[in-house]
């Protein structure tokens with residue numbers, strides 16, 4: 634079961650505490666959006682889950698496994714970043730297949746997997762191209778393909794659509810939701826965009842200044858905001 638639970642999570646950078654004891658429980662297969670103003674701690678929470686940052690206190694579990702002390706590679710998660718982070722000198726096929734290559738999967742098996750993932754993301758036909766020969770949306774799909782290829786239980790998205798123009802952003806929201814349906818995996822999606830949160834989330838986690846202000850469905854958050862911050866941040870008509 635790919636439940637995710639943040640329990641009493643504290644994070645400090647040097648003397649500065651930036652996450653002040655966050656409790657967040659995510660269900661298996663849920664699509665949860667972390668939303669809040671810039672600097673509220675969204676990326677830091679994801680990075681601690683992925684193992685890119687240590688926790689200062691508290692515990693993170695994926696299913697029954699406490700992952701807080703595990704190396705990033707031993708955590709059953711994959712992360713998609715805003716800036717794609719594709720390898721410019723590698724083809725689409727090699728970019729998508731890279732995580733398998735790193736774990737020693739043979740070429741034949743790799744190609745089969747890459748083809749499946751490319752099909753899922755509508756990238757068949759582009760496998761021999763290089764990142765510079767792709768549109769922004771196509772690059773984002775390659776980044777997602779690289780995340781999907783190892784079939785992790787939990788997918789993390791850190792503002793993956795911020796660099797795209799408005800029309801493409803709306804299209805990619807739909808594609809990510811479709812992917813969620815097909816893969817039936819747990820997804821955590823970070824954004825500072827309230828509309829994105831309201832339209833995509835099963836449940837929303839509203840953050841401010843390193844604290845969880847409210848967790849609820851879009852409807853609950855909209856109709857019954859926990860405080861004036863949530864009301865003004867989310868309540869503005871979309």
Ligand code: ADP
Nearest residue numbers: 646647651669670671672673674675676677678
């Ligand atoms: P968000 O993703 O919501 O914009 P972040 O998680 O990136 O916010 O940052 C939360 C807080 O932690 C901010 O005050 C930020 O300046 C601080 N912070 C993040 N990473 C570091 C770091 N490596 N060193 C020092 N401070 C950091």
Ligand code: MG
Nearest residue numbers: 675676677791
């Ligand atoms: Mg961030």
